[in-house]
Amino acid sequence: AQKVTQAQTEISVVEKEDVTLDCVYETRDTTYYLFWYKQPPSGELVFLIRRNSFDEQNEISGRYSWNFQKSTSSFNFTITASQVVDSAVYFCAPYGQNFVFGPGTRLSVLP
Amino acid sequence: DAGVTQSPTHLIKTRGQQVTLRCSPKSGHDTVSWYQQALGQGPQFIFQYYEEEERQRGNFPDRFSGHQFPNYSSELNVNALLLGDSALYLCASSQWDRLFGIYGYTFGSGTRLTVV
Numbered sequence: 001a002q003k004v005t006q007a008q009t010e011i012s013v014v015e016k017e018d019v020t021l022d023c024v025y026e027t028r029d030t031t032y033y034l035f036w037y038k039q040p041p042s043g044e045l046v047f048l049i050r051r052n053s054f055d056e057q058n059e060i061s062g063r064y065s066w067n068f069q070k071s072t073s074s075f076n077f078t079i080t081a082s083q084v085v086d087s088a089v090y091f092c093a094p095y096g097q098n099f100v101f102g103p104g105t106r107l108s109v110l111p
Numbered sequence: 112d113a114g115v116t117q118s119p120t121h122l123i124k125t126r127g128q129q130v131t132l133r134c135s136p137k138s139g140h141d142t143v144s145w146y147q148q149a150l151g152q153g154p155q156f157i158f159q160y161y162e163e164e165e166r167q168r169g170n171f172p173d174r175f176s177g178h179q180f181p182n183y184s185s186e187l188n189v190n191a192l193l194l195g196d197s198a199l200y201l202c203a204s205s206q207w208d209r210l211f212g213i214y215g216y217t218f219g220s221g222t223r224l225t226v227v
Contacts, residue, residue, distance in 0.1 A: 004153075035216075037218075043199055043201075043220050043221045043223070044218060044219070044220040045201065045203075047216070047217075091153050091154075095216075097167060098156045098159060098167055099144075099154070099156060099216075101153030101155070103152060104152070
């Protein structure tokens with residue numbers, strides 16, 4: 001069985017603060033992809049990042065960075081210097097044969 | 112290059128009715144997947160179509176059915192609508208490669224279905 005946990009239901013930060021979104025993915029699969037998606041009020045899911053389960057190298061892309069630790073099944077996503085436009089619901093979504101979305105974390109960035 | 116197109120954008124139906132939602136995949140994509148997203152929840156996988164056949168199915172009743180046409184577009188049909196079917200229905204297209212599997216996953220903006 002697969003289980004995706006995003007323990008943070010809602011987060012509010014002030015603009016320019018850094019914010020980390022937590023995700024824990026429990027599975028018996030040894031190979032899978034991990035995605036983060038952003039869903040603004042318009043409803044469309046916007047692709048942010050994708051990582052392979054066998055690649056634990058942490059990366060930074062612009063204001064986004066991610067920390068993947070297979071030993072703890074955690075796949076956390078950090079936004080540096082947050083902006084008001086970052087306000088959205090963020091989903092952690094492992095992909096094996098189809099997406100299994102977490103419950104989402106609503107991020108509000110206040111001016 | 113157009114992305115994934117879904118129609119209609121909004122729809123209101125009465126309990127017990129039937130509804131058909133449509134999806135045109137991104138150019139070059141041959142696989143279509145459908146997801147249901149209830150208010151305040153993450154999307155749930157309904158089914159996936161490839162080569163005009165249902166390849167995978169999530170935990171949804173038989174009232175949910177689909178079809179994929181030779182041009183790769185797809186329809187989602189829901190019969191005997193229930194109030195609980197009210198949700199945002201998302202279509203995603205992708206490309207299937209025998210070596211790499213699914214890649215290029217792209218979501219549409221969805222159809223918001225309200226059942227009254």
